[in-house]
Amino acid sequence: MAEYAAPLKDMQFVLKHVVGLDQVNTLPGWDEVTEDVVDAILEEASKFAGEVLSPLNATGDKAGATWKDGAVTTAPGFKDAYWQFVNGGWGNIMAPVEYGGQGLPALLSTPVEEMWGSANIAFKLCPMLTLGAVEALHRNASKELQERFLPNMVSGKWTGTMNLTEPQAGSDLSLVRTKAVPQADGTYLLTGQKIFITYGDQDYTENIVHTVLARIEGAPEGVKGISLFVVPKVLINADGTPGATNGVKCVSLEHKMGIHASPTAVMAYDNAVGYLVGEANRGLEYMFVMMNAARLGVGLEGVSLCERAYQRARDWAVERLQGRPVGVAGAAKTAPIIQHPDVKRMLLTMKASAEATRALAYQVSALLDRSRKHPDEAERRRCQAVVDLLIPVVKGWSTETAFEVASLGVQVHGGMGFIEETGAAQHLRDARISTIYEGTTGIQANDLVGRKVGREAGATMKGLIGEMRKTVAGLAGGEDAELRAIGSRLARAIDALERATDWIVAVYANDPGAVAAGAVYYLKLSGYAVGGWMMARAAAVATRQLAAGEGDAQFLRGKRLTARFFADHLLPQVDSLAESLMAGGALVRGADEALV
């Protein structure tokens, strides 16, 4: 079975020529992130992903992480791969420089993280969660706590987790019950049960730093009474050496549909010593700030799985011989199935989806970098607003798309796709969680239509639509028939997006329930329209480069093909989505639940 091969050409093309590396490496502190540096890092990462992580993907799925007597054993090879990962410096490329990280821009760490996800999504969750915990502490914890925990978390000597969910508190964290009792020494003793804790235990490292939402005794009810704590698995002595085992343990692992090698722990806190992060009762606020990064990370898993499922299906379709393709001149009686029009359509859907979700994720990463480092505050704010608008789209649309793409990957394999040894089924099973964790698609969609569009009367979305229309104007006026056709489809998609946006703005104030009922349609509509915009921009660049004799002609022709395919086959959905949104919301909001 072929291992994952990073799509370096597309990554570099999007990064340099579509999104624009110069939008980021001209920001303060990142002038060393030159094209050569980017190429070198991506090249090295691709080797690690293909040679170390990818071979562990199927074996990890089969063996899974296991639990015995309160301790987790990770799948064979994972511990060794973890230390290769850490020693190779991959664990800290985004982490803060003052604690030993490399502080690289998101635009560069994003393709690197995409590779980890394509190669082995169960593996990549551990460093992703560690980085989340690092950010939570770096933004909110006292200097003292930071110094105690961050250096070893950034170096990878310890890992980090996020403990939010409880059996009764899933999407609704206001229901968190874990209690924290203040002690005379300023620490707290935490007691309660947390579930769905990714890498809540592992055998990689001597310590694990849990970030935990809990309720200080006597705190207000609901969301305003939740605080954030840091709770190490092993307490740290004053001299920094490991001390006593803390009162927290993994009591079982969940039996999941996918990501078997990622231990999903049930954690029991029994008078565990915890340290308050920041101020009391502001825990949810701290977590939500961090969640933007986490949601971008999960959206990126969608890109990763689109790419991996596509590669596997394409490799199969080139090798597998069955039947004579319909209406293909000169086709053999028994041809590679890639020649069958329906199979080719499925593969193009997969490839175009990988490219569109990728370009969108990279675009948002570049905007994120600018929102953090641009010297002009107005530009920082503008970029932040677009990031906030698009994060739920990246998260919701890319993961929903990945699930469909992984399912097409099974379909391309026919009966063999249903057999586990082929590998296609694993991608589908793994992809299924991505539309749920870090907020379901419905939650992303409600965030989009509510906080991001409804409450600001669509201002940021309208601004983005204006940008998108400029691209259309550029395409419509050109000489290339292919680009004009793409531009015309994109124009229609933008019209649908605007129509839907206007409808939301008009209805939201008086009937938010009707808007919420169609929010997922709007999220998908936004994804297709913005994804189509990215593909159209890519096609325009590819066309210019081809005319100028620059770049890899085969790659550039492929980009024109997938852009046109996206426009003709996938973009037409926007009209139906707009229609379902606008026609059907009130019916659902008003429907008697007894009839549902």
Added chain:
Amino acid sequence: MAEYAAPLKDMQFVLKHVVGLDQVNTLPGWDEVTEDVVDAILEEASKFAGEVLSPLNATGDKAGATWKDGAVTTAPGFKDAYWQFVNGGWGNIMAPVEYGGQGLPALLSTPVEEMWGSANIAFKLCPMLTLGAVEALHRNASKELQERFLPNMVSGKWTGTMNLTEPQAGSDLSLVRTKAVPQADGTYLLTGQKIFITYGDQDYTENIVHTVLARIEGAPEGVKGISLFVVPKVLINADGTPGATNGVKCVSLEHKMGIHASPTAVMAYDNAVGYLVGEANRGLEYMFVMMNAARLGVGLEGVSLCERAYQRARDWAVERLQGRPVGVAGAAKTAPIIQHPDVKRMLLTMKASAEATRALAYQVSALLDRSRKHPDEAERRRCQAVVDLLIPVVKGWSTETAFEVASLGVQVHGGMGFIEETGAAQHLRDARISTIYEGTTGIQANDLVGRKVGREAGATMKGLIGEMRKTVAGLAGGEDAELRAIGSRLARAIDALERATDWIVAVYANDPGAVAAGAVYYLKLSGYAVGGWMMARAAAVATRQLAAGEGDAQFLRGKRLTARFFADHLLPQVDSLAESLMAGGALVRGADEALV
């Protein structure tokens, strides 16, 4: 965990009032199939499904069928359930009367079979395959072979299988290599390997009757050289007693994504004694005739899984408390999630999909009955043409829909949906095979656009469109605003279907590859349009009954709701599907595979 409860009200409503039981029980030989008989049979079947089969669904998934030393052990409880099934007379309700079957119409056996699939799809595959083998022999085998095998197959004493696939011959059966060497006594010795053989071995019965495609030595290459054989696991002595073990065995089972309790066998034939069914070299033809029934059966699995996934998700959504619903007046701070508009939308999508796919499958079953038994040959032929047209739609659309619905079922459960013990994930894994076996969705779609629409210039589809327009006319002229709204959406869907049909008829002769590239879009479009038509008819009946004070008012109001939901939320897809079909085919057909 709640067990499956058959949706008897909807089954009876569709059967009696939408499709029309009188279309079938007025046919010769079926006058005893009165409303009371139907009610009694459905009632009994629902008990067996809910009390015996449903409790084995999750345990069967977990334990799976296992293989040791050439023999299969089925999951705990399955053997006992099989004998209860047989002794209850459920195995032979469709089987021919002359061999001990009950010969009931498809319109009645279809809801019964739907129940088996909802309760336990892995279980129901065994009797489904047996019936397929019975039909193959009943249609094509000599009287002698029929008498030797059919009585015990019909009684359930023996089971039957279909052995088509080989490693190199999946969808393309022309590549079958299993060879059959004629013997002096008129028998053949078969040698070769077959894969993906459902219930190729089991521990239920003392014998298994395999129907096997093989190539007689010296037969022509390709599809014209394939013959059908019957090969028992245990040879039968002249006096009917069991004889020597035949040269066929199960050498391993596949490790699949779902339907774990259904053993999927690799079968090795080593000079196994086989008996030729019908004439030499006509095996594929015999199999394809039988395949219509099998495809209807698999399409029905789509209905079954829609219903089961819906029931489980609804039960969860009523119990699970999370958050305050957006825009719902008077909602509690922590409400049942069914009140959240997005969750309600998902549940309505699931319910409406179950109802629409059900109504379509029952309609096709009634037409199938008429195509077999109507005294007027012209009516028989008319019904057969519509059945032939709609079988690929039932198979392809209902199973694709079931996969989406099962995925929504996981989504409604949130994180719990990804945990196997909840049960939602099993339905998704089980559903995944249904779009593949008995011909992938792509193969169904090519059958639809080619053999069924392209070659007859759309004649049967145009006839059906005419029927559908009559329904629209009835709705448009009425006083009920709800029905008028549904009628208006349906009219638009019919326009899209006609536009797409005209396009196919115009393009097929000269560019069949472009049609094939968009065939799946057309199949889905047909499914939504015809499903929308069934829902509209159901809504019209429900409205009449409500006005007349007949029937169960709560049920009828629910039917009006799902019909309107289907029209406003799901039907709008038809325009986009038509657009993708007509815009994108030539691009795919002409695309260089090296760029895909």
